[in-house]
Amino acid sequence: MSTYTPKHFTVTFPQEYIAHVEINRPQKLNAFFEEMWLELRTLFETLSPDPSVRVIILSGTGKAFTAGLDVQAASTGLLAPNETGDPARKAAHLRRHISSFQACISAIEHCEKPVIAAMHGFALGLAVDIATAADIRICAADTRFAVKEVDIGLAADIGTLSRLPKVVGSFGWVKDVALSARLFGADEALRVGFVSSVFEDKEVMVQGALEMAGLIASKSPVAVQGTKEILNWSRDRPVEDGLRYTSVWNSAALQTQDVQTALLSGIQKRKATFEKL
Amino acid sequence: MSTYTPKHFTVTFPQEYIAHVEINRPQKLNAFFEEMWLELRTLFETLSPDPSVRVIILSGTGKAFTAGLDVQAASTGLLAPNETGDPARKAAHLRRHISSFQACISAIEHCEKPVIAAMHGFALGLAVDIATAADIRICAADTRFAVKEVDIGLAADIGTLSRLPKVVGSFGWVKDVALSARLFGADEALRVGFVSSVFEDKEVMVQGALEMAGLIASKSPVAVQGTKEILNWSRDRPVEDGLRYTSVWNSAALQTQDVQTALLSGIQKRKATFEKL
Amino acid sequence: MSTYTPKHFTVTFPQEYIAHVEINRPQKLNAFFEEMWLELRTLFETLSPDPSVRVIILSGTGKAFTAGLDVQAASTGLLAPNETGDPARKAAHLRRHISSFQACISAIEHCEKPVIAAMHGFALGLAVDIATAADIRICAADTRFAVKEVDIGLAADIGTLSRLPKVVGSFGWVKDVALSARLFGADEALRVGFVSSVFEDKEVMVQGALEMAGLIASKSPVAVQGTKEILNWSRDRPVEDGLRYTSVWNSAALQTQDVQTALLSGIQKRKATFEKL
Amino acid sequence: MSTYTPKHFTVTFPQEYIAHVEINRPQKLNAFFEEMWLELRTLFETLSPDPSVRVIILSGTGKAFTAGLDVQAASTGLLAPNETGDPARKAAHLRRHISSFQACISAIEHCEKPVIAAMHGFALGLAVDIATAADIRICAADTRFAVKEVDIGLAADIGTLSRLPKVVGSFGWVKDVALSARLFGADEALRVGFVSSVFEDKEVMVQGALEMAGLIASKSPVAVQGTKEILNWSRDRPVEDGLRYTSVWNSAALQTQDVQTALLSGIQKRKATFEKL
Amino acid sequence: MSTYTPKHFTVTFPQEYIAHVEINRPQKLNAFFEEMWLELRTLFETLSPDPSVRVIILSGTGKAFTAGLDVQAASTGLLAPNETGDPARKAAHLRRHISSFQACISAIEHCEKPVIAAMHGFALGLAVDIATAADIRICAADTRFAVKEVDIGLAADIGTLSRLPKVVGSFGWVKDVALSARLFGADEALRVGFVSSVFEDKEVMVQGALEMAGLIASKSPVAVQGTKEILNWSRDRPVEDGLRYTSVWNSAALQTQDVQTALLSGIQKRKATFEKL
Amino acid sequence: MSTYTPKHFTVTFPQEYIAHVEINRPQKLNAFFEEMWLELRTLFETLSPDPSVRVIILSGTGKAFTAGLDVQAASTGLLAPNETGDPARKAAHLRRHISSFQACISAIEHCEKPVIAAMHGFALGLAVDIATAADIRICAADTRFAVKEVDIGLAADIGTLSRLPKVVGSFGWVKDVALSARLFGADEALRVGFVSSVFEDKEVMVQGALEMAGLIASKSPVAVQGTKEILNWSRDRPVEDGLRYTSVWNSAALQTQDVQTALLSGIQKRKATFEKL
Structure with missing residues (x-):
């Protein structure tokens, strides 16, 4: 079984062939900073070929799936104030940075095993990038979602804008939530097909995820x-x-x-x- | 009017410009073996340019639209136990076989005239490959659907995996049913947009199909x-x-x-x- | 602020950064003839780079969003009876005409600013071409929609057939309405995701559009x-x-x-x- | 070994694993009429999976590879004078006819085994459609080529325009010969990469083709x-x-x-x- | 016949159905500034549907086809020194500017009639963007070409980088000349297939272009x-x-x-x- | 400057901004085994963003650019005899292995800086995969090339078949050399555009590469x-x-x-x- 031990994620094996990955920075509502998305990539690249893993559940510890990007951390990195300097050279650095960040999240899509994103509490910004890279999305009834990026002055660039139109059916709804950054709840997420099931709370949802994962793991x-x-x-x-x-x-x-x-x-x-x- | 007479399908012309094709192997729940999909191809290639046909309804006789592949027949053909022998040469034969099978079902999509798949009873496995190649899908309230292939150890390869994500809006739902092979009913099929109407029973559905076909046939x-x-x-x-x-x-x-x-x-x-x- | 003054559209600025374009030929249910779609193109090309515009609302004056193509006008133009003459040369003229018409409507999609189509009354034929080129679609409860073109003997060629399958999730529903030209109402439009909100009447809808536009205009x-x-x-x-x-x-x-x-x-x-x- | 016996082609097996197909209507410079391209399709579909065939040489008997379409025959078929009648309905028939014709020639490209087109004498019009669908093109020094179609009032529609830009490197040269229908010789064909070798006469060329085929046939x-x-x-x-x-x-x-x-x-x-x- | 009269181009009709467009700013080696590419677009959009035009020859007056962009003019426009200001807003203006410039040159490709670029003297920078948008390229023996853009600090953005790899066969040669900005002559241009013919001088070349155009104009x-x-x-x-x-x-x-x-x-x-x- | 020190490559900086990478296993004609392509990837990923590097020259030490795959090493790895076992599971391992190998060679294409492949002696099999991933190819007059893979029973899978048709113009020549595995020399490589220059020997070629690299490095x-x-x-x-x-x-x-x-x-x-x- 995989022996990679990330710092900001816990990995358990609640059942044969099922890996349960939990984002584990609850004191910050599981907000992501760079070390975390690099770990996420390594973790999924490790689980991908692991023969003892057939399905992966991805959820968050504490009160949220993830509140998204840790804006405070980013504000000294990717989102740092624009120093003077050659804009073309700055663009080259930003391209590398964004591409590398995208590749980390795409590791979920490229993982050979199905990934179930099980969301509760807050699922904002980067949470949607992550969830759209997963195969199946489910949530607890209390989940509050938002494609939050325009609220911090940028177009979502880690996958949401490329994947969300292919994950749900209504392109108008995608534009509505992506242009307004408004919150939406579990019912709306279910209605538009962003999630396929809503569970009454996190505990029941994790149980539901395990059952779904168990069913898939029992197949060839x-x-x-x-x-x-x-x-x-x-x-x-x-x-x-x-x-x-x-x-x-x-x-x-x-x-x-x-x-x-x-x-x-x-x-x-x-x-x-x-x-x- | 077309004079091709297949063995395992009945073709009637209930109304001017409307052809009604029925899968006709009720004793086996209309399960398909090779001769049938070859017939299906010839049949739709014959109807396609026939000027007396403007719309085609495709349904099943007996208790099912179709229960899918006749696994017993396939187990001595496509799904026969792997004899020893060069895997690369076996792969060449399988590619030809699968491509030919796919082409038979694609004849429905390539047919110049709209095809309405009208389903009842069981619509399993190959039924979904066939239905996604049709233009419009309707069903009776009792229909039980499944993307059944993983249950027999294979990825659905006759069209479901290529067409289903383009036929319904929720990619997560597609993965849910395709990875779990679980049954789903008419209500769920309607909710996700896999079918556009549900009728109380087969008889009413065929009547509904005829009305829809009649409307389309009345246009240019x-x-x-x-x-x-x-x-x-x-x-x-x-x-x-x-x-x-x-x-x-x-x-x-x-x-x-x-x-x-x-x-x-x-x-x-x-x-x-x-x-x- | 843009100073282009079209004849058949009114442009107002109800709020900072919001342009409200109204199709203004109410005596003909806002039916379009060639001069109008040329104006529409110029109008959106003018608004597109205008820094004082951040969101555009598109609606219709009078009793309809638009009843579509002014068939009477078209019957002496694009849809004129086929004179004898070389069919290949006629085809060249038709291609130019259709391509030019398409480019006019695509100006909505190419406009750099989000466009909200706010529909009421009738939204037939060309109305759907226009609405699918917009970013977000909303409507009043009384709206009656139809992909009307087959009823006048033609395949919709100004965008509906290319964009509608990418705007809603159910490809079967798209074929149903496009092949039958049947009317559908606001509820159905909401259910399939063609519109994202339904408002009780036109007045409330315009208010809703303004709120949505205001929210988007407040962002970067x-x-x-x-x-x-x-x-x-x-x-x-x-x-x-x-x-x-x-x-x-x-x-x-x-x-x-x-x-x-x-x-x-x-x-x-x-x-x-x-x-x- | 394949037992299909076409009327207008001879098939020999000069060496183990090598099939030599000759277009055999020398009295008409191997000009094609419909029966011939239907035979060509069947022939290549038969050779494609035949395990005793590993390489195919395609050449012409008599004084030409092929002079192209038998215009006289076509003038009562595909190129028949335009009768009055509905141009849209005529277009439907033409589409079917062209698509079917294209599929016959594409059988060479879809053939699983490499095909060497060995050309001499005249290689006009349809000859280029056929040659571009082959894998390797060689010719005798006397060969005269032309993308002849504009000379009979039409854009080449059986593959030349789709494949020639992908077969040679100079797009300007492609346009030059396709727009002017001018003749070009073996040297020019070699210079632009349309053929890979030029042989002094037909006999030597066939020998060269056999050597090349023999080499390929000796591989896995x-x-x-x-x-x-x-x-x-x-x-x-x-x-x-x-x-x-x-x-x-x-x-x-x-x-x-x-x-x-x-x-x-x-x-x-x-x-x-x-x-x- | 078209009556549009551009300032910086002369248009003559040396023969029935042939338009000869000459870039006419010889005192500056036909270097382009914005007004010129806007005129070029209008000119080709006018010639495109003109029934009295079947082929267009594009050449330059004076000592050059064109020396490319008028750098002096550009240095107060597109290439103006970077003022302080928001780089994202500047990027929006640059995108509009480049896209508009590209569309002007693409008018040559989109023109329904074949365009022969007949080059002599200097054909630098923008000359290659223009020539690759034409259908056929010929030149006089004295022509000196260069993909000059990297020498002024930028990647060629008006079409050369998108079209040149599709116009000639050797991708390595494309990179060689595009990365080094080195000059190359008529022989090299012929060898790699960038031009299809080389003529001894401008006069002979224009005669050659007329003959080629005359041949094409004589066809359907x-x-x-x-x-x-x-x-x-x-x-x-x-x-x-x-x-x-x-x-x-x-x-x-x-x-x-x-x-x-x-x-x-x-x-x-x-x-x-x-x-x- | 990059400090990564691979075992099987030497990296020197003969001139400001120019890195010279040499494949360094001369005792085996620079034949590759797995450790080497993993190193190649790391090396190019290190050089890619290194600001002190603007151009990279890739050549081989000793008597060859590279003789390709070290078949002896591979015969206990990728090309190991087929053990019995589930062919589908073996396929999964092979896919991972091939994809990983491809990604290593693609690192040359993805490298932000231009790469000049300077070849001499033998350039067989994997040499062509590597060279087609580079930007510019040059060679010494003595170089002998071959797309060698069919000679060891396989279709070239590390990039040659995907890139070679896009690197040279004649698709027939590509098929000729790829299907026959025949040797070809520097003259032929130049004629078809596979290399852009041929130098009399290795020393002169490296000098030529340096001049070309120096020119490119002097640009923005x-x-x-x-x-x-x-x-x-x-x-x-x-x-x-x-x-x-x-x-x-x-x-x-x-x-x-x-x-x-x-x-x-x-x-x-x-x-x-x-x-x-």
Whole structure:
């Protein structure tokens, strides 16, 4: 099992094949500073190929999923006042910085295993960047969301603007919340399809996440990981390109023993056991 | 009128310009084996240019739309146990097989005429591949759906993973059902936009499909077929490419007499009659 | 402030930074003829870089947002009966005409400032082309919508077929309304995500639009305009291309003084004032 | 070995794994009419999966590779004088006809095995459509080429305009020959990279084609067929998409026994023998 | 015939259907300032639909095609020293300025008629942006070219970097000349395919351009204009998208009378006369 | 200056702003094993943002640029004989391995500074993957090249098949060398545009590379790095997307002081000095 030990995240294995990652800086409502997103990347890159992990739950300790960027920390970094100096050179540094930050959050999307973002309390700004990079989003009834970035003078640049239009169906709603930075609640998040389930409180939600994760973890990992990958590829490309990629992918995947295992256990009405991947 | 007579489908013409295709293997809940998807392709390629057909309804006889792949038949074909042998050569055969299977189902999408998938009972696995290739999806209240493939150890490869994210708005919901293979009902299908109407039972649904088909069939076929084509093209490409394709398409289509016919019948408040196409 | 004075639109500035454009041909339910869409283009191209404008509301005077194309006018123009003559040469003229018409409506999408389409009464045909080019759509409870074009014998070619599948989540619903030309109301429009809010009547809706516009106008224009641009770019491209474009965009935008202004006003709990853009 | 016997083509197997297809209508300079391109499609679809074929040479009998479309035959078909009738309906028929014709020629590109077009005498119009769909082009010194279509009043629509800009490097040269329909010879074809070798006459060229084919046929068919497929995919897509497709493709292909066979024969300096594919 | 009279260009009609545009600021080696590129746009937008124009030749008066941007003029405009002020707001103005400038040069590419850039003397910086937007490039033996922009501290932004890699075959050569700003001559330009012909001097070149233009102008304008459009579309898209666009385009274009005219004149061995377009 | 010290590469700084990287395993003709490509990645990721580096030359010590993959080492790794075991699970490991290997070589393309590949002796297999990821390719007259991979039973998967068709103009030549694995020399490499210069021997070539590098290093680094980035972006995307990206990029880059510096030094005919980047 993965042995990487981040400082600002706890990783537990509540059940076989399920990793539970908790953002763990509760005294600051799990607000992120640079060390944290670098850790997040390393953590997901470690879990991604780990054969003892099949599903990952991502949630926050304390009162929030995350309140987003730690603005105080950023104000001496990415958001530091503009010193005089060559704007083109400053732009080069900003591009590197933003690209590196984006890559950290994209590690969730690139992780081979499905990731369930389980949110409660506050899920502001960077929380939405993170959640849209996950595969499934659920929340507690008390969650308050916002695409908060315009409120600090910037266009959200760590993924929300690229992924949110592909995650929910109503482009007008996306523009509404992204241009106004207004808060929205769990009901609205459910109605527009941003989350797929709302639970009465955090505890029940984590329980729900575990059940969902347990169900997915019981399936063939060859099938599950192929499904995540093909869905992400197809989302961004014409149907024809999606179909071709699928047939190339499955030309290897269908050679798995898991198909026989699954068919047999189906006939025998018993739980299948699949080799690690 | 088309004279192709498939073995496993019935084709009737309940009304002028409307073809009703029924999957007809009720003793097996309309489960598909290879001969059937080859027939499906030929059937839709025959109906596509048939000038006496303007809309197609696709439904199932007996107790199900279709229970999906006939797993028993497949277990001696596509899903046969992996014999020893060169995995690269086996992959080449699988690619050909999957690509050919995909092309059969894509015949529904490529059909020039709109296709309404009218589902009841069970709509599992391959049923979703078929339904997402159709233009409009409706169902009876009793329908039970599932993206079933992970349950038999594979990533759905006949179109569901490429088309479902483009057919409904919530990408998280798509991942939820595709990764868990869980059943969902008509209400959920309606809520997420997978179907556009739910009818109380199969009989009422077929009646509803006929009314919808009748309405579409009463319009100019030049307009209707152009609309299907341009929507499918635009779905997969940037808005600018969609606009340009539209203007090139309509540079021929607007020369139709149908515009005058439609305008005149509008003024005269009578039903327009359009030449066959 | 912009001094362009169109004949068929009124432009008022009900509040600092908010332009209210009204389609103003109420005696014809605001139906469009060529002079109007040319004016619309010039108008939005004038407002786009105007530093005193941050948000634009687009609505209609009288009893309708717009009943769409003025069919009577079009019947001697774009939709004129097909004279004999070389169909290829006629096609060239039609392509130019359609492309020019499309470019006029796309001026709304290309406008750097967010546009809120506020609809009431009738919103038929061209109304949907216009509304999908806007950023946010809201409506009064009495609004009756239709993708009307097939009823006059043509595939909608001024943007609806390219943009509607990207604006709402259910592709089946898009095909349903586009193939049948059937009317739908405010409730359905809200349910499928075509509009994001429904107001009891036109007056309340305009008030609602003003509040929404006021909120957006109070934010950093650097952040707001970047958000619109990046969302539109990302909608049409893979996530990776969206992320890269965002980092290049923000490498200049993050150098704005607005970030400091916004952060400071956040700390001091007072309204921020941002320099014009 | 394939047993399909076309009427207008001869197929021989001059050497193990090499099929030699000759266009065989010498009395008409191998000009094509509809039956021929339908045969061409069937022929290449038959050869594509045939395990006893690894490379295909395509040449012409008599005095020409092909003089292109049989204009006389076409003048009662695709190019028939425009009867009165609805231009939009005529356009629908033309679209079907052109798309079907294109698909016949694309069968060469989609063929899993490399195709060498070996040209002599005349290679006009459709000859270029055919040649650009092949993988490698060689010619005899006497060959006279032309993108002839504008000379009969039409834009080349069977592939030349889509493939030629991707086959040679100079876009200006492509426009020069496509807009002027001028003849060009073997030297020019070599200089711009349209052909990769010029041979003194047809006989020597066929010998050269056989040597090239023999060399390719001696390699692992897993490696060769993967190389063709990945090159075609990558040509049309961003580098990143090409790289990803390659890694998915090779995840199956690298499991082949051929790698060991090739390595071993390399060490032992003897000719490798690879299992059929 | 077009009656637009630009100040800095002369337009003559040396032959039926041929427009000869000359950049006419010889005292400054035809260096461009803003008024000129605005005129260029208007000029090409005027010529584009003019039925009496079928081909356009673009050359320069005096000793140069053009020495590029008038740096002196630009140094008080686009390239003015960076005043203090908000870099994000300055970036917004620069984006508008560059996009507008690009659109002016793209008018050459978007022009429906083929454009032959005939270059002599100096063809520096903006000259390459202009030439790559043209369809065919030819030059006099004395021409000296350079992608000059890095020498004034900027990446070429008016089209060279986007179009040059698609106009010539060697991407390494493109990077060589674009990164070094070094001069290259007519021979090198011919060898890499940047120009398709080199003439001994300007006079001979203009004669050569006229002959080439005359040849193109003698063809069906339906065929010629379709060829330009389809080649440009296909260059930027996958082969499959090119083929489909072609079939939709030609579904109208093949209905032209020009096909019969061309066929008949071919049989009768006489010059065809085509109706204006 | 970068302080990373790889084991299998030497890095020297022969001139201000120029890094010279040499592959340094001459006893094995610089054949690569895994440790080496991991080092290559780290090395280029270190040089990429290093402000004291403006251009990088990549060459080989001893008798070869590189003979490619160390097949002996690979035969116990990536190319190890296929053990029995689940082919789908083996595929997952191969995908990770290939993707990681590709990313190492792509570090050259992603490096912000131009990279000149200077080749001599042998440049086989992986050498071509590496060279196509560089910006400019030059070689000594004795160099022998081959796309060698089919000779060891596999399709080249580390970049050659995705990049070579975009680096040279003749797609037929690419297929010729990639399908046959045949050797080709410096003259052929120059003729097809794979290299842009051939030098008489290695020493002269390195001198030539230094001169070229020196010229590029003397330009504004803002201009040079923007040029590399925009060319790579544009190569893979439609012209319109290239133009837009350019205008967004330059909206920051044009604010540089370098433009004034360059203009002034141009007027004063003296060498410009640019601030580090």
